[in-house]
C-alpha cells in the first residue's frame with residue numbers, strides 16, 4: 120500500500136483515506152514506547168472516580184476508553200475529534216464497553232460544552248495539525264474547572280533525528296517535513312503557551328520514540344513523496360536516501376527517533 124501524507128491526512132481525515140489513517144493509529148498505539156508515555160500521562164493526571172475528562176482530538180478513542188475506566192460510573196469521559204470517520208470508529212470500538220464514555224464530532228477550537236465543565240483535559244498529537252493554536256488554548260481555559268489539569272503531548276518535528284550518511288539531504292528532508300505541519304514546532308513551544316495562558320505548576324517531560332523503519336516509512340514516507348511531487352526533491356535522490364536506510368536496517372544499524380514533549384499545567388484556582 121502507498122504511504123499516505125499524514126500531514127494532509129490528519130488535517131482532514133474525512134477527505135482522505137480514513138481507513139489508512141485508522142489502521143495507522145491502531146499500529147502506533149500498539150508500540151510499547153507510545154503505551155508507556157500514555158501510562159505516564161495517567162500517572163500525572165491522577166484521574167479519580169467521579170472526574171469529568173475531555174480528550175480533544177481523540178482519534179479512535181482508545182485512550183478515552185482507558186481514562187473512562189478510571190473515572191468510573193460517577194464520572195464521564197468525552198472524546199471529541201474534527202473527523203466523523205474517527206468518531207464513528209471510536210463509537211464502534213468502545214460503545215459496547217458500558218463505561219461512561221461519550222464521543223462527538225467537534226473542532227478543537229470550538230468545543231460544544233459549558234464553561235468550567237472538566238476536571239482534566241488531554242490532547243495528544245493534535246495541535247501539530249492546527250495552524251493557530253491560541254483559540255484551542257482559550258477553549259482549554261474556558262472548559263477547565265479552577266484547579267483542573269491540562270495535559271498536552273506533541274511532537275517537535277525539527278527534532279526528528281535520523282542516522283544517515285547523507286547529512287545535508289537528511290537535514291533538508293527533516294526541515295521539509297517540519298514545515299509541512301501547520302504547527303511543526305509545537306512540541307518545543309508548548310511550555311511557552313502554558314505560561315502565556317496562565318497555567319500553574321507546569322511540568323515538562325521530553326519523550327523520544329524510536330520506531331522500526333517500516334513504521335518510520337509510514338509516518339514520513341508520504342510527506343517526503345509530497346516533496347518529490349512538489350519538486351523539492353528528485354525521485355532519484357529520495358530513492359537513494361531510502362535505499363541507504365534499508366541497507367542500514369538489513370545490517371541492524373537503522374536508527375531514527377521522534378522527539379515529543381509531554382506538558383501538564385493546572386488552571387488557577389479562583
Ligand SMILES: C[S@@+](CC[C@H](N)C(=O)[O-])C[C@H]1O[C@@H](n2cnc3c(N)ncnc32)[C@H](O)[C@@H]1O
Pocket residue numbers: 129130131132144175176177178179199200201202205225226227228242243244245248249
Ligand atoms: C495523530 S491523530 C491522534 C489521535 C489521538 N489523540 C491519539 O493519540 O491517537 C490526530 C487526530 O487529530 C484530529 N484533528 C486534526 N485536526 C483537528 C482539529 N482542528 N480539531 C480536532 N481534531 C483534529 C484528527 O482527526 C486525528 O484524529
